[in-house]
Amino acid sequence: MLQPIFVLSSLISITVSCDKFRLVGGSLQLDTQNPVPDFDDLFWVFNRTNNVLKYSWKHKEVTFYSHYEGRAEFNEETYSLTLKNLQKTDSGLYEAQASGDNVTGVAEYRLSVSDPVEAPVLTYQLNRDTYIITLTCRGHDISIHSSCSIETCEEKEVTSPGGIALSLSVKSSTVICNHSNLVSWKTDILELKELKGLCADKGVTGYIVGGVVGVIVIILIVVVITMRKSCGTN
Structure with a gap:
């Protein structure tokens, strides 16, 4: 016992x-x-x-x-x-x-x-052909990329062997780039409305360019028809 x-x-x-x-x-x-x-x-x-x-x-x-x-x-x-x-x-x-x-x-x-982590940097780039926005979240020596349309954005996260984490997430109407380790964290944010506005501006520009081209085409057609009628009269 x-x-x-x-x-x-x-x-x-x-x-x-x-x-x-x-x-x-x-x-x-x-x-x-x-x-x-x-x-x-x-x-x-x-x-x-x-x-x-x-x-x-x-x-x-x-x-x-x-x-x-x-x-x-x-x-x-x-x-x-x-x-x-x-x-x-x-x-x-x-x-x-x-x-x-x-x-x-x-x-x-x-x-x-x-040490406390450094502040991350969140940037974006618009593809003018597809209107797809590429988000880049950078912190320390790591980075992640995410595709973002007008309505949705991909959420991603990566963690280094040293315990340093980088994440890109969406909460409500805000895109958040978060850089953290076991004792600290810092963020950079971007409002979705800014991205939507960017797409909208590009869309409006496209419509304007298309409209101008259409007007020019119509004018050319009118000119050609007028010239043909003038030739026929003579």
Whole structure:
């Protein structure tokens, strides 16, 4: 009976890594995830080998290691760690370990720090023969293209291996080009009425050109008939 109980208790104490995503320059509070046992010292460790801080229970003293002085805070009641002014080099694994008779992991987080995405650019081009509009949504080093008629537009989306996404969608009367990553997003928009107006303008131009051509043809016919009648009279 003791062996299943031991296995169960071991499973309960396992610390599961939790993913966190933040912008460059932001901050993050990391809390303990498991009950903290009695300990002599508690460490927060980065990537298993770099100490962030050491807390001594006996002396109630916090020691921050050089890279984190001035940009980290420790709560002596909850044992949480707060990281400030995050940089992309702060991305990695953070663990809290309580050291006494044994070393017990009480928290584990995997942090990813990213720059905000750039603003995307949404452009369009009209095919004068078909009146089909080609939309182009560009962001970072990726782009997507979509065909758009007067009534409907194709919706598309693409995601790069680095988690950067680019999408082109239509909501109500607005075409939206959205550029995003795990921590930020920016958009460029275009009103459908602008596209419809573009097609309408081209259509009106076509009608005008057709009308002018028709008038010229009629005038030529009248002139020819008149000349023939004049020749017949003579």
